[in-house]
Amino acid sequence: MHEASLAPVPAQSSTAIAVRSLQGHEHARWDAFVDTCPEATFFHRAGWQTIMEQGFQHDSYFLYAEQEGCIAGVLPLAHLRSRLFGSSLVSLPFCVYGGGAGGGAAVRQALDSAALALARRLGVGHLEYRWREVPENMDASWLQKPLYATFRRPLSPDAEQNLLAIPRKQRAVVRKAIAAGLHSAIDYDIDRFYPIYAASVHRLGTPVFARRHFALLRTVFGGACEILTVYHGQQPQASVLLFYFRDEVLPYYGGGNVVARSTGANDFMYWEAMRRACARGYRLFDFGRSKLGTGAFDFKKNWGFTPQPLPYAYQLVRAKVLPLVNPLNPKYALFIRAWRRLPLPLANLLGPHIVRQLG
Known part of the structure; x- marks a missing residue:
């Protein structure tokens, strides 16, 4: 878990919004919000922070927006670093859903601004949200490509x-x-x-x-x-x-x-x-x-x-074009055929070292 050094963000109302990083002792508080938030999914649960860090050794940045001492929105992120596929900040790798959950437009803007600032600080190629549904009034700067349903x-x-x-x-x-x-x-x-x-x-x-x-x-x-x-x-x-x-x-x-x-x-x-x-x-x-x-x-x-x-959305940071890291990309066809020919024990030994870079 990494502190994102985030400051309070002025709200579009009289109530200030502070964006903070989830700490280990706050998991129950985070999950209490997720359990009652209509936009939240299983993949917004705080336990994924443990999975990202202990299971895959990826730095996590689980951000939440706080108003009047209460959590108003959450945004789980992890930094995916790969020699093969580049660097990205994703909500959330290895999960089918993600992106921000909860809050109104001001809360979403505060979380998005914090995520984009973090992506720039980390120097990633792109920021990715795995939304299940398009949020209301989505910023037109987000790029999308139809790939999943x-x-x-x-x-x-x-x-x-x-x-x-x-x-x-x-x-x-x-x-x-x-x-x-x-x-x-x-x-x-x-x-x-x-x-x-x-x-x-x-x-x-x-x-x-x-x-x-x-x-x-x-x-x-x-x-x-x-x-x-x-x-x-x-x-x-x-x-x-x-x-x-x-x-x-x-x-x-x-x-x-x-x-x-x-x-x-x-x-x-x-x-x-x-x-x-x-x-x-x-x-x-x-x-x-x-x-x-x-x-x-x-x-x-x-x-x-x-x-x-699925309306997955992307913000380019250092990258010039959207990535195409999926088995339908023709350049991976040779790898897939070769992988099938590997003896199963060898594939099981090598697989985890590769899959952790895919997200």
Whole structure:
């Protein structure tokens, strides 16, 4: 955690706004605000400061605006430094949502001004906000590029209604998996999850996170982070790490083994995440983001979810053009093909050193 040396900012009202850096003893205070802020997401929680610093060794700058002694808005940021991809200040790396949450125009302006001043002081290429929705009266100086969409849908209190809400063809896959005897269980460690997930992303040509990343997520977020594994008999076939926030469930890291596609284990896994969440009183299923034009994007549409474009926004600082660090960039195609050919143990060893630079 790094003090941002921030001073009070004059407000557009009679109440002064002070922008401050989150300190370790203030996590509960920060989270109390996030829990009741309509714009906030799971990725605005203070625990991500620990993930950024202890898990990835990235400097964090979790800023909050204070008015009359109360938090009025929050903006979590982390400094991503990469020899391969340059330097950026992001809200928030490794997270699908971010940007400022809470406050009116004056609070947002105070946080944005502080973030931009910090970005200039750090000498980054760009400042990035991963907004889920465009704020009102967004400053025209922010640049945007369409790349991702998210998929969110309310859950019915009745499990059968949720099953019927899945389009017929996709629902048939789920019913077939149920008839084949697939079942799920909550795991209390990462021993079954990690090998399945690591092998799954390796087949996609993507570097894997370190095992300790998932262990740290479990430690930091406790009961708000859970692992669901799908079995056929005693054989695990698919596994997913879930986040819970207010009345939402977010399947975040998931994968299946080589037989999961033929058995429908991946499909059954997401159905079980829905069914279990519904039974526990959760009312919204967040299927997460996917890149436009990808198989994952089409998969989520096939579940009857409507894509909602994510309005990620950027301010250029030292960079001249927006970065294009994603697997759809043709210059990374050779790397992806080569990565798939690496022996899995070697990919698991090297992957964490690369993925921490991607964000």
